[in-house]
Amino acid sequence: MTRYGVLALMLISLASWGQGWQRQQSEAGVMLWTQPRPPSPFLALRLEMRVMADPAALLAVLRNTARHREWLPQSREVRLLARSGPDDDLVYTRLESPWPVQDRELITRSHLSRRADCGLELKVWAEPDALAARPGLVRIRASAGRWEALPQQDGSTLIRLETYTNPGDNLPGWLVNPMAVKAALASFQAIRRLMEAQPRSKSQQKLLDGSKHCPATP
Numbered sequence: 001m002t003r004y005g006v007l008a009l010m011l012i013s014l015a016s017w018g019q020g021w022q023r024q025q026s027e028a029g030v031m032l033w034t035q036p037r038p039p040s041p042f043l044a045l046r047l048e049m050r051v052m053a054d055p056a057a058l059l060a061v062l063r064n065t066a067r068h069r070e071w072l073p074q075s076r077e078v079r080l081l082a083r084s085g086p087d088d089d090l091v092y093t094r095l096e097s098p099w100p101v102q103d104r105e106l107i108t109r110s111h112l113s114r115r116a117d118c119g120l121e122l123k124v125w126a127e128p129d130a131l132a133a134r135p136g137l138v139r140i141r142a143s144a145g146r147w148e149a150l151p152q153q154d155g156s157t158l159i160r161l162e163t164y165t166n167p168g169d170n171l172p173g174w175l176v177n178p179m180a181v182k183a184a185l186a187s188f189q190a191i192r193r194l195m196e197a198q199p200r201s202k203s204q205q206k207l208l209d210g211s212k213h214c215p216a217t218p
Helices: 003-018 055-063 065-070 173-196 202-208
Strands: 022-027 030-036 043-051 075-085 088-095 104-114 120-126 142-151 157-166
Touching (some): 022 173, 043 173, 055 120, 055 142, 065 173, 157 173
Antiparallel strands (some): 022 030, 030 043, 088 104, 104 120, 120 142, 142 157
């Protein structure tokens, strides 16, 4: 199957995520929902928060592979494999797992879309065969997500993520799901801190004043 065929399947799956979300908790301004994905025992996650930063600040944080551990502390390695254009990245991530579980590795392709209101949408999906497997690591084969950064009238940005990952290797859902929820909440809080440390663009203020000039993306 071509990479575009895989993307189509992922997007069909993502389109069905608007139904069946169950609100679980709110922590430090981050709201979290879960959704069962049978027959898999693993839950899909949806998170939302408001951030006093430009939408482009989210992309600046996510693309800064040198500081990945600040918002994804379980990552041992994150590196850009290829950039086929300003809106398309191929990224390798190695994730630390607690003993005796083997570390995971994940290869994802992402595509950025820009909205007319200056919001951003970043679709991410696994491309597990884009690189030869490394001995001693488990390759994640099923993962998809969608980030949204939507500008608000008060100058904040609504950040939304819908994501699902099957870590593979027959791990039990009762073990993985609580860990995934805890890690996602912590990551969102760290992303907010990093986004708000980014300088605000002058074009963002013009946008709030009615101008249609969107801030540049990194």
